[in-house]
Amino acid sequence: MQRRQLLKQSAFVIASFSLSRELFANAPVTNLNVNSSTLIRLGSNENPHGPSTLAKQAMIDAVGISNRYQWDMNALLKTEIAKMTGHTKDHVALGAGSSELLGVVSLWAAYKKGNVVASEPTFKLWMPAARRMGLPTKLVPLTSTKHNDLNGLMNAMDQETKMVYLCNPNNPTGTVSPTSDLENFIKKVASTTIVLLDEAYTDYYDTPSMSKMIDAYPNLVIAKTFSKTFGMAGARVGYVLAHPNTIKALNEFQAWANAGPSAVSMQGALAAIKDKEFVTYCKQENIKAKDILYQGFDALGIKHIKSFTSFVYFDTATYKKDVPALLLANQITGARSFEENSSWLRISIGTVAEMEKVVAVLKLGA
Numbered sequence: 001m002q003r004r005q006l007l008k009q010s011a012f013v014i015a016s017f018s019l020s021r022e023l024f025a026n027a028p029v030t031n032l033n034v035n036s037s038t039l040i041r042l043g044s045n046e047n048p049h050g051p052s053t054l055a056k057q058a059m060i061d062a063v064g065i066s067n068r069y070q071w072d073m074n075a076l077l078k079t080e081i082a083k084m085t086g087h088t089k090d091h092v093a094l095g096a097g098s099s100e101l102l103g104v105v106s107l108w109a110a111y112k113k114g115n116v117v118a119s120e121p122t123f124k125l126w127m128p129a130a131r132r133m134g135l136p137t138k139l140v141p142l143t144s145t146k147h148n149d150l151n152g153l154m155n156a157m158d159q160e161t162k163m164v165y166l167c168n169p170n171n172p173t174g175t176v177s178p179t180s181d182l183e184n185f186i187k188k189v190a191s192t193t194i195v196l197l198d199e200a201y202t203d204y205y206d207t208p209s210m211s212k213m214i215d216a217y218p219n220l221v222i223a224k225t226f227s228k229t230f231g232m233a234g235a236r237v238g239y240v241l242a243h244p245n246t247i248k249a250l251n252e253f254q255a256w257a258n259a260g261p262s263a264v265s266m267q268g269a270l271a272a273i274k275d276k277e278f279v280t281y282c283k284q285e286n287i288k289a290k291d292i293l294y295q296g297f298d299a300l301g302i303k304h305i306k307s308f309t310s311f312v313y314f315d316t317a318t319y320k321k322d323v324p325a326l327l328l329a330n331q332i333t334g335a336r337s338f339e340e341n342s343s344w345l346r347i348s349i350g351t352v353a354e355m356e357k358v359v360a361v362l363k364l365g366a
């Protein structure tokens with residue numbers, strides 16, 4: 001096996017490992033040093049600009065009331081999320097990040113006993129827990145253009161399928177499915193099966209949300225997060241939108257009615273919702289920084305997929321050096337593989353200056 005292939009394979013092993021809870025539990029302290037001025041972190045699709053000034057101040061102010069449980073805030077945040085998304089507060093459940101709620105929905109599906117169908121590759125952090133809860137996963141390859149294969153997912157379903165997980169835009173590829181295709185998919189699948197639609201990245205490009213279908217399809221659950229355009233990944237605020245009966249069913253799988261984000265995080269989220277200018281700024285900066293990366297890739301002949309998110313999937317097949325190793329040697333972490341024996345990698349979009357550095361390093365190494 002050639003050195004380059006070996007390195008790429010090792011990158012995949014690292015990637016698989018990096019998706020496991022062990023890595024997060026044992027993350028070296030240097031990786032968590034957010035104040036490090038030298039390290040560029042492009043592995044978790046975090047917003048490099050957040051949280052907004054308003055959200056930061058609200059969280060600082062809320063520290064003083066964190067001796068109290070946050071009962072009233074739950075209702076308030078649900079109401080504000082409902083206003084923002086065009087639903088009622090009874091259509092909303094809160095979680096400490098949307099990934100907590102992906103777990104809750106999996107628990108609900110596991111309780112029905114059967115299997116879950118999902119794309120490969122996709123966002124899989126919740127899958128090991130689902131498997132342990134007795135919900136085996138059937139994985140369906142993406143299409144040749146790295147889009148979710150909606151027909152393939154439907155074909156993979158059997159009588160035991162209790163849930164289909166769909167990430168749109170998909171992580172790690174950044175691709176979106178046409179709205180009409182998604183509508184038809186939901187109409188066909190959600191009449192019998194839970195459809196967990198992960199919309200973590202829809203806000204970046206105003207990709208239409210399918211939440212308009214939740215009243216007609218109680219099996220449809222839409223997962224959203226404050227971790228991306230709102231820039232609050234570490235504050236852990238996420239939510240799902242679903243039919244009120246579904247929300248009630250999901251609440252039964254949460255430890256108690258007060259589960260989810262802390263008082264401090266909820267105050268941050270309430271302020272973040274009001275700071276529309278900040279979200280607009282983050283979206284614009286994401287486009288600028290991504291264009292710099294696209295231009296760099298084009299100049300280097302690196303194939304890449306048009307992304308509707310804050311990360312880009314690109315093919316290193318024509319690049320002579322090992323990209324993750326080269327970037328790492330230049331203090332840039334996070335470019336990694338999500339497919340076995342594949343030359344495709346994902347990299348998160350940082351600031352304009354950070355993406356200029358990525359391009360400069362790749363050009364120097366070419």
Ligand SMILES: Cc1ncc(COP(=O)(O)O)c(C=O)c1O
Pocket residue numbers: 044045096097098099100123167171198200201224225226227233236237238
């Ligand atoms: C598709 C997708 N869903 C969910 C999450 C988790 O988000 P949260 O921080 O809300 O748990 C991520 C995080 O990167 C993601 O990429």
